[in-house]
Amino acid sequence: MSPTPQQRRASRHHQPDPGAGAAPARGRRAQPITVAAIIDAALGIVARDGYEALTMRRVAAALETGPASLYAHVVNKDDLGELLIGRLCTEIDLPEPEPAAWREQITGVCTRMRDQYLRYPGISRAALAAAPTNEDTLRIGEGMLAILLAGGIAPQAAAWGIDSLMLYVSAYTLEVSLLTDPGNEWVVSRDELLSRLSGLPDTFPQTKRHAAELTAGTDHERFDFTLDLVLDGLARR
Amino acid sequence: MSPTPQQRRASRHHQPDPGAGAAPARGRRAQPITVAAIIDAALGIVARDGYEALTMRRVAAALETGPASLYAHVVNKDDLGELLIGRLCTEIDLPEPEPAAWREQITGVCTRMRDQYLRYPGISRAALAAAPTNEDTLRIGEGMLAILLAGGIAPQAAAWGIDSLMLYVSAYTLEVSLLTDPGNEWVVSRDELLSRLSGLPDTFPQTKRHAAELTAGTDHERFDFTLDLVLDGLARR
DNA sequence: GCTTGACACGAACAGCGTTCGTAACATCGA
């Protein structure tokens, strides 16, 4: 028998599984249901309608089947989320460490992760939930660790720094996704936001005075700013 | 009539509402249903069973009523989440800025937020979703802004720094909540994690070599490390 | 006493994740 979804998941986390054998796949469909096909269908839904709209039933419908059929390939919905993150991480390629260019290399990886996540609005939710033993995310960690170490960062600072950076990328992209979601009632233009801050009561003196700075930042200026902040700190340790 | 939940929410965001008048509350219950009572009941559930277990039906049951009754006081579940975050933010007191002690003051506020969030596992999910115009979270922003400005940080750096810090606090607490959730299948001791990292294939050389550093950090050492990193960076601009 | 209007809530709807039992097929041994 081919591995059960449970075994698949366990091996993705390098955990021994109370296992069984394996055998070739069989079936009677024109296009058999596979994990890869499920991931493809799911990513399509997330790209079009956001992570909130991702349901087992919709994935099944996209595959022209019923929801029950998915559970032969996927443990549950959380598992599917993890698989999606895994796929996204696999598509990120990591540069060979160049000691002199460690900052640019790290920024590059983070930026690629950011853009990858933003293509699938809200998927960072799954990234935040993904366990630290997932092999695909560990691959990114390995790559970033190699870059930082090559750049001369001390191992402990590098380890914790990577953690902070990946956490920040996930949180930032999740926030951006929520704030630009057209289904969100509170999405608001910069001008509107600025006028609301200026209209605050006098118990918010600093916020009113610096509303311009608080609402500043086009594109991903805020993102770059924070990355620089953290990398500056790492470089100095 | 007392304000509809919609009007309440709008005013919390300083948005004009297409309003109506107001009138004293009436009812025929021993203990009338109020927004405050709903928040209390909801926080009790989250504290005990986590944010995932927060259900309109459970909140209603705690108030000895049916779910429909809540919708006279709360717009929907997202609104309830925002109210919870608002309550938590209200309970955080902000120090009078002391220019010489700005670092300690900022760290103090972030730490209090962290501990507050951690008391209600998973609630940071709602914090990440909360709109940037919510008055209660703006209050924290105002307080931190005042501290940073008093400490001599440039307004733009202060504004973006606050953003990063609050985002990090939410993300960090969310991660910690998920990783220590006893219902989580992947929660694992430090020793177990370390042995899994060491058992990785040879395509993970750095991860295997520095498994100790990657799994290091008791209590909130990682949290303090990142805060220091960001504050160092802010101080230098 | 009667009307008015705000509050509370029972019942229901559509949709969700997940499980169970069964039907349909490919392969293998005889």
Next chain:
DNA sequence: TCGATGTTACGAACGCTGTTCGTGTCAAGC
């Protein structure tokens, strides 16, 4: 060639969710 075997696919159902609608029930105003 013909079952027997084991695997895949899936219809139907369960229990739960957020939310809405219509009705009941009380306090206040005339």
